[in-house]
Amino acid sequence: MSRNGNGVAAIIRRAPIADNWLLKGTPPLLSPTHLSFPFVLFHYSLSNTTTSPSSPPPPPPPTAAAVITNQVSESETLPRKRCNLGPNDDLQSALNSFNRMLQMRPLPHISHFNKALGTITKMGHYATALSLILNKLQQVQGILVDLYTFNIAINSCCRLNQVHFGFSLLGSLFKRGYTPAATTFNTLINGLILEDKTPQAVELFKKLITTREIEPDVVMYGTIVNGLCRTGNTIRAVSLLRIMEEGSCKPDTVVYSTIIDSLCKDRMVDDALKLFTEMDEKGIFPDVVTYNSLIHGLCNFGRWKEATKIFREMLDSGIAPNVRTYTVLVDACTKEGKMKEAEGVLEVMIQRGVDPDVVTLNTLMDGYCLQGHMDEAIRVFSNMVEKGLRPNIVSHNILIAGYCKKMKIDEAMHLFREMPRRGFKPNTQTFGAMLQGLFQLGRCGAAQKLFNEMQIVGIIPDSQTYGILLDGLCKNGHISKALSLFHMMERNGLDHDVVMYSILIDTFCKDKKLDSARVLFNNLSSKGLHPNVKTYNMMIHGLCEEGLLHEAKELFVKMEQSGCLPDGVTYNTIIRGFIGQHKCYEALILTEEMVERGFSADASTFPLIVDILSTKGQDPALQEVIKKFMHKDSHGMQEKE
């Protein structure tokens, strides 16, 4: 695997670039392709005029550099406030039309009412639709609601997380002598999945098949596939896909896309790509959703070159990127700290006639917060308001977390207290961000008070909240309090996940209590938990610190055997361990392996490797491996595109 195929010498040669990134804590060792990714993207999307038949004619194609450097005024950066009807006006006009129909005599056929209801549910106003059906249609003499109306009502219940009510409507449907359709059951199956009751959904699905009550169609299969994917059973979803292929109901774009997305989220991007190729072989056309999932998956793993290729392929197939595609690209840029490029994506999308939405701008804001540029984040927030997009609770949470990260707890607290006045009730994430901020400043008492307040106002802490508490207490030296919390959770039936254990393992390692860390680590499997890459990294770090290189190396080998691939942190940790023990040969071999896997030396490891190469270059024992680096690098450098 030589995505960033380079050697150690390349690290040195590219030090000015890498250094810059090292300081920001993001992956260094950028390949030339990596650096040019957003440029390629913009240039291509701007200069390609044949891709989006529905989009307005694109402006003359500027050069990539012009896209990045051209500063447009703020009013051009964001869509202007809409003069046409907003979403609420759309709802109002649908309601007006519904009410007008109720006044007509003779009354219109039920299908017309269903159509109006469908418009309302498509806008997401499920409670309104349900109320219209139950409180208006049912009360009017002369209207006979039909199967379609029932299905809309059942779907509305499901979308409101009231699947049980959906099932009682199914009862009423039977009583009225209607026969439910595949749609009816599928809606209920989906309702179960939405309420995290996938096992029941699968049960119902199986029952329908065995009783031959309903012949499942592709939508029903697709819904079950989605349920399996959402619950981490992507492999079972793939099995179902294979079963479909054997039967008469063939998988469609949605089924494939669902699995492709899930594989990407499960870090199995290569398998996702294989399915994508398979679609092509079977003549099933990918759509914008399929491409969005793949581009997102590839970007998440730094596979820019392939992401660009897929993006080009999408444009070549005549599929126009939508707001989600551009948001994924903004996200990819911001996660790499490339804010100018992220702003560039925003410009491109506007020029292409796609308006950024609140998610796009929140993503951009989050990028600025990650970089610590709160002034820029606030500028985006203000722009959002000016342009008629209403910031949501996520926008507020992003800013609060940003302030906390910058240790500006007063500003964070101000915004936090301001939220109810703006119509937002702080949620678990809001409290989590505030708690993290307080712990970071060592204000454990205030954090405790806020945690109590959270429970008083009825926000249920989730495992992440407990993780923040546990970590905060540990990092502030309140180990015994942390342990009490840990045991309290156990007593209250709150499951400890691997993160909780990892926090304690890390604490014990740093507290020189390696034996306690080992006990916790070794007991994980008895609790049915599997260490993740962070858990391994913490243990490996602890072992290296104690000079137990042999045990660290054993664990390093074992993690991969157990199916947990080492990441950049693992390599850097163990390489530093070896260098610390003057085992330069092993360190260089591991460095080579690290680079081959697309990771690179971080700010603390990098100078140590440079030191080995510059001071031990003549060491006969090392010459062979150093030569190998040099040789590889000459290839790596030719890879430029």
Next chain:
DNA sequence: TTAGGGTTAG
């Protein structure tokens, strides 16, 4: 002819 499945941010 009106109902059901897949993609984005904290």
